[in-house]
Amino acid sequence: MSNSTIGIGLLGMGVVGGGVATVLDRNREQLSALVGRPLELKGVLVRDASRPRAHQLPAGIITTDPREVLDRPDIDIVVELIGGQDPALEYIMKSVSLGRHIVTANKEVMARHGPDILTEAKGKGVQVLFEAAVAAGTPIIAPLLRDLAANEIIDIHGIINGTTNYILTRMANEGADFNDTLVDAQNLGFAEADPTNDIEGIDAAYKLAVLATLAFRARVKGTDVYHEGITKLTSRDFLHASELGYAIKLLAIAERADGAVQARVHPALVPQSMMLAKVDGVLNAIEVQADLTGKLLFHGAGAGSMPTASAVVADIVDIARNVAGNSVPPSNLTLSDSVSVKPISELETRYYIRLTTADRPGVLAQVGRVLGDLNISIASAIQKETDEVAQSAELVLMTHLSSEAAMQTAIERLEALDVVADVGNVIRVEEW
Numbered sequence: 001m002s003n004s005t006i007g008i009g010l011l012g013m014g015v016v017g018g019g020v021a022t023v024l025d026r027n028r029e030q031l032s033a034l035v036g037r038p039l040e041l042k043g044v045l046v047r048d049a050s051r052p053r054a055h056q057l058p059a060g061i062i063t064t065d066p067r068e069v070l071d072r073p074d075i076d077i078v079v080e081l082i083g084g085q086d087p088a089l090e091y092i093m094k095s096v097s098l099g100r101h102i103v104t105a106n107k108e109v110m111a112r113h114g115p116d117i118l119t120e121a122k123g124k125g126v127q128v129l130f131e132a133a134v135a136a137g138t139p140i141i142a143p144l145l146r147d148l149a150a151n152e153i154i155d156i157h158g159i160i161n162g163t164t165n166y167i168l169t170r171m172a173n174e175g176a177d178f179n180d181t182l183v184d185a186q187n188l189g190f191a192e193a194d195p196t197n198d199i200e201g202i203d204a205a206y207k208l209a210v211l212a213t214l215a216f217r218a219r220v221k222g223t224d225v226y227h228e229g230i231t232k233l234t235s236r237d238f239l240h241a242s243e244l245g246y247a248i249k250l251l252a253i254a255e256r257a258d259g260a261v262q263a264r265v266h267p268a269l270v271p272q273s274m275m276l277a278k279v280d281g282v283l284n285a286i287e288v289q290a291d292l293t294g295k296l297l298f299h300g301a302g303a304g305s306m307p308t309a310s311a312v313v314a315d316i317v318d319i320a321r322n323v324a325g326n327s328v329p330p331s332n333l334t335l336s337d338s339v340s341v342k343p344i345s346e347l348e349t350r351y352y353i354r355l356t357t358a359d360r361p362g363v364l365a366q367v368g369r370v371l372g373d374l375n376i377s378i379a380s381a382i383q384k385e386t387d388e389v390a391q392s393a394e395l396v397l398m399t400h401l402s403s404e405a406a407m408q409t410a411i412e413r414l415e416a417l418d419v420v421a422d423v424g425n426v427i428r429v430e431e432w
């Protein structure tokens with residue numbers, strides 16, 4: 001084994017960066033043996049150098065000046081763990097231009113700029129790996145890129161946001177209210193002080209853009225992914241779904257459809273018998289259906305210092321072995337420009353509809369006429385509860401396969417009916 005080290009530069013030493021520094025230190029010998037040369041942390045960029053760190057670094061390597069990491073010629077691999085777009089993207093692009101290999105856990109940067117970064121890296125002959133950007137330590141990027149390379153991917157259904165899955169699990173199991181559960185999740189550290197990206201489905205949309213790009217070899221950006229959050233779900237939806245034999249999950253779905261790709265994140269009724277319906281708490285799970293393998297399930301932790309460090313360090317080892325062997329493998333990702341992304345309006349699926357209506361004869365006929373005029377046929381209708389004082393009733397409908405465009409028009413027309421006090425919720429039903 002050569003004694004000359006492979007230099008690592010860390011950008012960011014928070015939850016994940018701290019875990020990476022710990023693993024590089026604790027597993028030093030094992031990693032050196034795998035790579036054939038020692039790995040050495042040579043520079044660590046942070047925002048506030050005076051902040052106490054859980055992991056003790058050798059003297060003199062922590063800095064707040066990006067040039068002290070980015071411009072060091074003895075750093076072979078830059079590991080970006082700052083998060084967000086700015087300044088992470090700029091640092092990644094600069095490092096690529098200087099011929100440094102990149103490891104990142106940044107879903108936002110990869111969802112918005114991944115194809116551009118990969119093209120630039122290809123030109124420079126450097127590797128960019130990002131296993132931790134989706135589902136943290138649960139492998140999904142490498143399987144899509146390598147292990148499933150002989151397959152055509154048919155579809156992906158995933159639970160890829162632990163915060164929302166925790167909230168939905170509590171709402172389902174305890175009949176808990178959304179706002180109360182969100183506060184609990186924040187107190188337990190499962191949700192951030194500003195939870196918008198999680199609860200509005202933005203975080204999952206970024207991750208799905210990354211997965212869809214790899215699965216379908218298409219340029220799918222975060223903005224191409226339709227997203228709808230979980231804030232409109234109520235305990236009543238969980239009650240009705242459960243009685244009908246369904247769980248409610250925030251699903252990230254990408255599928256090939258007529259030569260195009262459809263990618264969407266939204267709450268969905270999932271039959272209780274399906275694997276994803278049973279994935280509870282902060283865990284992540286991604287079901288991939290491919291033509292040769294059939295269905296596969298990747299299931300595990302989707303966050304946390306050590307699970308995420310596991311994926312980041314595996315990427316470092318992968319690149320370091322190539323640096324040690326002086327060979328950069330050709331990129332195994334060629335993206336097609338001809339695959340378009342279908343808008344959500346072209347979706348066909350089944351729907352659950354919860355309405356508060358007047359409690360008098362003829363209501364179902366009026367509702368049925370609105371739906372029938374739009375070619376939406378009702379599979380079942382249940383009047384759930386009546387409020388004698390308000391003279392109102394709750395009506396739960398399940399439709400057959402219908403068009404999303406028609407459903408959006410139906411919601412507007414239902415809201416305009418005198419007999420409908422409120423369209424409580426409309427949730428897509430997913431069975432695959």
Ligand SMILES: NC(=O)c1ccc[n+]([C@@H]2O[C@H](COP(=O)([O-])OP(=O)(O)OC[C@H]3O[C@@H](n4cnc5c(N)ncnc54)[C@H](OP(=O)(O)O)[C@@H]3O)[C@@H](O)[C@H]2O)c1
Nearest residue numbers: 012013014015016046047048081082083105106303304308
């Ligand atoms: N946390 C997880 O479980 C998890 C899971 C999967 C993927 N990820 C991804 O991993 C990345 C890092 O997440 P994290 O949870 O470790 O974040 P974090 O705890 O907030 O750490 C961010 C680090 O970046 C540094 N930093 C922030 N802005 C900076 C700037 N302008 N210049 C220099 N340094 C800056 C911070 O410095 P200070 O320490 O001085 O503040 C901190 O060390 C993100 O892309 C995230 O999406 C995280």
